[in-house]
Amino acid sequence: MTEPVVHEHVTDAVKTPDLVRLAPNVxxxxxxxxxxxxxxxxxRALLGAGVVRPGxxxxxxxxxIYAVALAMACHRYGLRCHxxxxxxxxxxMRAQLEILGVTVDQMPPSDDLRLDQRRRVLRVRELVERHPDMHWMRQYHDPVHYLGxxxxxxxxxxxxxxxxTVVGSVGTGSSTGGLTRSLRERGVDTRLVGVQPFGSVTFGSERFTDPDAIIAGIGSAIPFDNVRHALYDRVHWLDFQHAMAATVALLRDHAVFAGLSTGAAHLAAGxxxxxxxxxxHVVIGADTGHRYTARVFARHREALDPADLAPREVDAVADLCPPWSTMDWQRRAYEPLVPAQERRKDPVS
Structure with missing residues (x-):
């Protein structure tokens, strides 16, 4: 029996993932x-390089989930967090942040998560311009987020x-990209399968809308520099109903209470x-299911049966079709369409 470890900070306790077999090769x-x-x-990298300092x-x-993670890292290393x-x-989640000493600007209620995302970016730019001593972490763009x-x-x-084969929601690109790049650098034969919602610009499905989609954390309404398209071998695009079906099934079949992105990755991995x-096939399970209780788990009786679901194979993003499409990406480069609202250069590079 392994001796229990006494951690000096809770971040060491929560950072280690559990490996759970879902199928013989999943x-x-x-x-x-x-x-x-x-x-x-x-x-750690920014403190070590002197880019930021304690306080x-x-x-x-x-x-x-990045907000809570950053708050915990700041708590550990003596930084303030906004x-x-x-x-x-x-x-x-907001209560957790506030108790950890984080100051929070929350966007007003909106059913348009594209608008919500753009508002957030504009607000950060405003803060950095007003307070030059603030350091913008730029989780969407700074490759320092690959290191961990x-x-x-x-x-x-x-x-x-x-x-x-690593299978995970793309989001900022750092988790799927960072894990896969590090595995390949170790000489491990690793394929990467990314999962996207319809409506995300990241892999070219921005012409679609999915009214129920929780795009946050899975796709994006704006291009992210941390998404290295040439790392990906294959991409799956899923609508909300398919992601919900797999998320509910993950709990029903394996007693795993996980978030929507985990369910989406689970369906693609299967x-x-x-x-x-x-x-x-390694499914990235990014978080627990607590923040999806009302929108996903409380609606479990509506969930489709994943056994009845199958993707449409396409050869180009122009052929994408909801509710589920998949395509061999073949590690190609790609330039997402930049919305007019985002053509202004970041004040912090």
Whole structure:
């Protein structure tokens, strides 16, 4: 029996994921909060390089789990934290942030999450221009957020035999990109499958709308520099109903209470695992299901049966079609369409 470890700070306790086998060639990498790795890695690197100093205020925009992760990293290393929060941040998460000493700007209620995202970016720019001593963490753009995932790669490489296929929601690009890049640098044969909602500009589905989609944390209404398109071998686009079906099924079939992005990745991984049974498929489980209680789990009786669902194979983004499409991306570069509202250069590079 392994001796229990006494951690000096809670971030060390929550950062280590659990590996849960969902099928013979599918393993869930289950995090309490995935982005603790991005936040810790970034804060340590910035402090070590003298870019930020203890007592200084860091600021960023977040739809939720990065905000809590950054707050915890700041608590550990003596930094102040200001979060421009999405309208999707609930009262539970906001209370956590405030008790941790974070100052919070929350966007007004909106059913348009594209508008919510753009408002947040504009607010951060305003704050940085007004307070030059604030350091903008730029989780969407600064590659420093890749660094923390090298530790996760070491854990995965040590626990699972290759070849591997990493399956996860794209979001900022840092978790899927950072984990896969580190695994490949270790010499592990690693394919990367990204998961997107319809309506995200990241992989070209911005012409679609999905009224129920919770785009935050899975896709984006604006281009993110931390998404390295050439890292991805394959992409799945899913609508809300498909992601919800797989999220509910993950709890029903495996007793795993996880967020919507985990369910979406679980559905895509199941399809990929059937096509390539010789590879171990690693599903990134970014967070727990608590913030999806009302919009997903309370509606479990409405959930579709994942066994009845299958994607449409397409050859180009022009052929995408809801509710579920998939495409061989083949590690190609891609330039997302930049909305007119976002053509202004960031004041902090």
């Amino acid at each position: 393993v869930l990498l289950r995090f309490e909060t995935l982005k603790i790795h991005a936040a810790l890695g970034a804060v 200084q205020t860091v600021v960023d925009s977040s739809s939720g 979060i421009v929060a999405s309208t999707t941040v609930d009262v539970t 995932y090298a530790e996760v790669a070491g854990l995965v490489a040590g626990a699972l035999p290759g070849p591997l 399809w990929e695992a059937g096509r390539e049974p010789g590879r171990t």
